[in-house]
Amino acid sequence: MTGPLLAVDPTSGSSLLATFGALAVLVVVFAESGLLVVGFFLPGDTLLLPAGVLCAAGTGPGPHLSLWQVMVCAAVGAVAGAQLGFLLGRHGGRAALAHTGNPRLRSAAARGDALLRRYGYRKAIVLGRFVPLVRTVLSPVAGMLGVPTRTFTVWQIVGGVLWSQSLVLAGFWLGGAVPGIDHYLWALVGAVVVLSLLPLLLRGHGRSGDR
Template identity: 55%
Template sequence: MTTPIPAASQLAVNVLDAHSLLAAFGVLGVGVVMFVETGLLVGFFLPGDSLLFTAGLLCTGTAERNVHLSLGPLLAAAAVGALAGAQCGYLLGRKAGTTLLARSRSQRLHEGMKRAEELLQRYGHAKAIVLARFVPVVRTVLNPMAGALEVPVRTFTVWQAVGGLVWSMGLTLAGYALGSSIPNVDRYLLPLVALIVVVSLLPLLAEVLRSRRAARPERGDG
């Protein structure tokens, strides 16, 4: 028989710690965090990357933790939360425009807004929507910005689905694969999470380098 989690322990959850969230709420928590982080501006601080990776790791049963998740339901919850959240953020942006972003006093959120706007202008809608999924804060802000800038609904929906599935399922499966191949891998969880954050920025860095290389011949011609 499963022992219910005391209400007090749920109230003491550290929302910035992936393992604390998973221990308290399990698979359901993953879906909710994905939705809030990608759909509501208040979720920009949530640990999306590390949560997905850690959740995948805990599906293997090799970690020395008291939490074990099932891979199938986890993948479904992560995908649904990420896709529904992004679409919700887009719809909020369509209705409220830039008002929601302008009212925020968070410097970090405003920096993310500038980066999101740069992505949309530099790479176009499709690339920007996909790349934003891999950049913390930017993946929160870009969805309402895309709505406010009236990115076509079909374009946004298709590419947010592509980026959302690659991001949510890719990181989860990466954690699962690593946990399955390395015994007691949770001992190295902190450096692994840091590595995941760095790797998540690689697509954006690659696009920046590519655009700079493409700009050099144009400057030379000018």
């Protein structure tokens, strides 16, 4: 058992799903939804969509997952991870951020801060779920900024459920509508990465244009 576990790539959604199934969805989404440093490098979007595809896969080779298990694991991981990230941010998040030397992490935290201030708590908490990198730091940043616990909890549940379930169901639909798509998960993951980074790229282009 040690050999296969050591061969698992924790940054690869396909590798994690093949080895751990729905449990990978729970653990990765939990970490990616609010745990600074650790969750920052884990796949989120690139895990949920392929997981949905594998739920709809036929009887061919490869892992096959249960839709209800994946949906429950995705929702629980998204909600619990964000809530823990919020609590950690409120009780020591600034110190953790000050000690990190990762420029991408600092940049993502700044974007999360700007998102909360620009759009208000409720809208930013929901929209932030759909933006890579920001998704991981938004909960701790909300804790640092003193967002009311009730407000954060209600809207992070709304955003977490919308994000996680929509991606799983989109993958499930693709898996049923496109025969054999489970054989092209690498291409699908690549497309998800490009689409998920598009908001950040467009935002960066808009800033450079403003100058």
